Amino acid sequence: MATINRGETIRIQRFFGCSPEILFNAFTRSRAIEQWLAPSDAIKAKVLSYEFSVGGRYRIEFTLPDGQRSVLGGEFVLIEPHCQLIFSWEWEAPDPHAGINSLVTIGVHICGEGCELELTHESLDLSAAVERHTEGWNGALDRLNRFITKRQ
DSSP: OOEEEEEEEEEEEEEEOOHHHHHHHTTTOOHHHHHOSSTTSSSSEEEEEEEEEEEEEEEEEEETTTTTTEEEEEEEEEEEETTEEEEEEEEEETTTTTTTEEEEEEEEETTEEEEEEEEEEOOOOHHHHHHHHHHHHHHHHHHHHHHHHHHO
């Protein structure tokens, strides 16, 4: 379920039938990121750099089916293994949402026979960016669930 507040923040909660360690680890390695961090199977993600440490930076290139490319970058702000991850998120020009410096928080909590992921994406200044990222995150989390399920 996704909720949007004041046109600036996206909140999504998802249940995953795995341990918090398995879920969190899907965010820690560039090869894993390439397997699931895209809104659909038709869009390919290629990690250009991925320094998973506080203050470390990342850059990811997405290739759309028509060959168009967009590059996303940011910095890891907080890493609490297996429970919380915070990182900045900014598209590079010429992407239509370039220059919007937003913040993503991932929380992972034990929940019954698995865990719950809470995703908050803040400071999306344009309504079109909110719509794009809501759709994108929902698609990526669907792909993340498939990625984790294949590895169990």
